[in-house]
Amino acid sequence: MWKRLVISSLISVLILLSIGSFFIVTSQSSSTVQPEGxxxxxxxxxxTWQDNFNPWNAPTPADDGEWLIYELLAQVNYGTGQIIPWLATNWTWTTGYVTTANGTKIQTLALILYLRHDVYFTDGTPFNATAVWYTIALEQAYPQLGYLANYVANMTIINPYEIEIVFKPGTTHMILYTVLEQFIVDPAQWGKYFPVEQLPNGTYVGLNKTGNPYTWQDPDPIGTxxxxxxxxxxxxxxxxxxxxxxxxxxxxxxxxxxxxxxxxxxxxxxxxxxxxxxxxxxxxxxxxxxxxxxxxxxxxxxxGIRPQMVVFNDLRWPLSDPVLRQAISLAINRTAICYLGEYGLEPPTPTPLPLASPMLSVLNSSVLQLAEKYAPPQGNVTAALQLLESHGYKLVNGQLIAPNGTPVPTMTIMAPAGWTDWDADLALIAQQLKQIGLNVQVETPPFSTWYSDVESGNYWMAMIWDLITGPSPIFYFQGYLYNYWNSPGNVTPIGNTTYYDLERFNLSIIHPTFEQLIQWAWGNFSVNDAVYNNIINQLAVLWIKYMPAMAVVWNAxxxxxxxxxxxxxxxxxxxxxxxxxxxxxxxxxxxxxxxxxxxxxxxxxxxxxYTSQVPQSWYTSNDPFVYQPTTTSTSTTTSTTTTTSTVTSVSTTSTTLTSTTTQVSTTTTVSTSTTTVTQTVTSSSSNMGLYIAIAVVVIIIVIIGVVLALRRR
Missing domain, CATH: 3.40.190.10 (Periplasmic binding protein-like II)
Known part of the structure; x- marks a missing residue:
């Protein structure tokens, strides 16, 4: 009997150990171990993330690390005004000339960029003037990309690390910030799909007539x-x-x-x-x-210093009426949004203007008082109804009736799904607007849908962050009135993808127009403080009159x-x-x-x-930060150029200056090495299953030996 008990006990131990080892191995193999460091x-x-790293148009918020892959010419800290040279080490303003169709030369601004040496893209392509030329030329050929689109008249590669950018007439020195914020893409990668040619007259033409770099899916980001x-x-x-x-x-x-x-x-x-x-x-x-x-x-x-905004689609009736937009701003209880939606972490804005809090000091007392009138902290429903009634609206049984006798339709206000504070803010806004007879429904689509709908104008009202910041108030106004979601700096026709369009405001009947004021502000920035501040105050008054969007709380x-x-x-x-x-x-x-x-x-x-997780093939010398490419090379020769056309032939292996045409070759062969990176876990966890398996085998051998010994007896 005791023999059977011993054998049964040993078999039970074996089974328990086997089951335990199975679960341990299973749990080890299925768990995600964060790599060291x-x-x-x-x-x-x-x-969920989208497998698209197109820096011009990622379909998800650019919180997926693109800012660590692609680099800018300089880093600008708008909190302090600090500028840190990055891919460009320095820059110099100079005089440029643009030749018109009839041969007349017009003087304009030009900027020379001095680029950093010994920088490489991760595919081994050298960063140099060719990469800068291609990136900016691509934006000229496809203006929907934005940034410097439609600002550049011509570019000349002076040498591999110097490039001159000649801007179109009317461009001011404030374009510098847009230039410095330009990220640079790899011409060896993008040029294969979207070659660009510069014609003798300075026009940039995309040779891919069917593709669109804005919508191109880029699953393999290559940057510096x-x-x-x-x-x-x-x-x-x-x-x-x-x-x-x-x-x-x-x-x-x-x-x-x-x-x-x-x-x-x-x-x-x-x-x-x-x-x-x-x-x-x-x-x-x-x-x-x-x-x-x-x-x-x-x-x-x-x-929190920047305003969180609600934008109005003023192409949709009745939001096309600025009086209704003013009334909405009057009726909003910003204090309730602060405490109930944002838990007291984002104070109410004192004005509906898009300006950062320190920049309200530029406003004179009368303009500031006017702005504060349209953003009462607790909301002013009485004033909102009085404004509406003075313009022919009527409140009948809780329903707002438009001046033409038509009930104001149900509208929507949207924010991305899962942004719980914004969702709460919108619920409060919808509730508050019932007091002036508006029926507003809250929509919370996925971020990609929200992005697409706002981009294409498929919305009534939407909560967004501020569109652009900068070292002065004009940048904030520009973000809504003269810069666009897809194509900053371009006047896009009504109906095209854009947050705002100047034509939406019927500016032909406004004098001076938003556009003129912004251009004047750019021209007087850091030149004449009195003139500049006066323009900012005029822009503030026009903003309040037409209310294209309204600030709600300070965005933390x-x-x-x-x-x-x-x-x-x-x-x-x-x-x-x-x-x-x-x-x-x-x-x-x-x-x-x-x-x-x-x-x-x-x-x-x-x-x-610590190379346990880094392939040996990454190391080319004792100093891992000295890149020694073996598959690409760069050479530059220069010939005589004319004042009317500078043309550059660019490929992945050479850069040549001539005087006839400029294009990025699509026929060059790019030879690069591919490294397979395999993520591993620490040795203690990865070897645990092996140790358990060995232990189980040993136990089995011991048990078999015991059983055989007992049988012999």
């Missing part, structure tokens, strides 16, 4: 930035440090993970549970739910961080950069400057000595 960034809820795409899934994007980055010793964080969450609720839970290192999230009760859990390491710092720069192992964060004591990990060019300084300040103290520096 990495951080998790959660800028905002997105639902500190990070490169490591892996993509709809639930998570992972970037890995670029070992050939031009800035010595950077970056010091090896991996950056961007998880996707469907809503603020899920994202806030991850933040509170310590699963996120750097976030830009709205969370009710953040002090209690997040900071109080670990006040030594969990921090929240979100100053949501910023949370965990510094138990990662240091280098902006703090209230050292706010060297805005902390939010968003990329909303040109509304927010890119967080790349902040990212390059970060150091993971748990991984001794320099990070590249």
């Amino acid at each position: 990495s951080i998790v960034v959660l800028a905002s809820p997105v639902g 930035g500190p990070y490169m795409l490591y892996s993509y899934s709809p639930q998570e994007i992972v970037l890995v440090a670029n070992p050939h980055y031009w800035m010595p010793g950077e970056p010091r964080i090896k991996y950056i993970l961007f998880p996707a969450y469907a809503s603020n609720v899920q994202a806030d839970t991850a933040l509170n549970n310590g699963q996120v290192t750097w976030a830009g999230l709205f969370e009710p009760g953040i002090q209690q739910n997040f900071v109080a859990k670990n006040p030594q390491y969990y921090h929240f710092f979100s100053p 720069e949501w910023y949370e961080y965990v510094n138990n192992t990662v240091t280098g964060w902006p703090t209230p004591q050292n706010p060297y950069w805005l902390g939010a990990p968003w990329e909303n060019l040109p509304t927010t300084p890119l967080p790349v400057v902040l990212a390059l300040h970060l150091v993971n103290q748990s991984v001794p520096e320099p990070w590249w000595y």
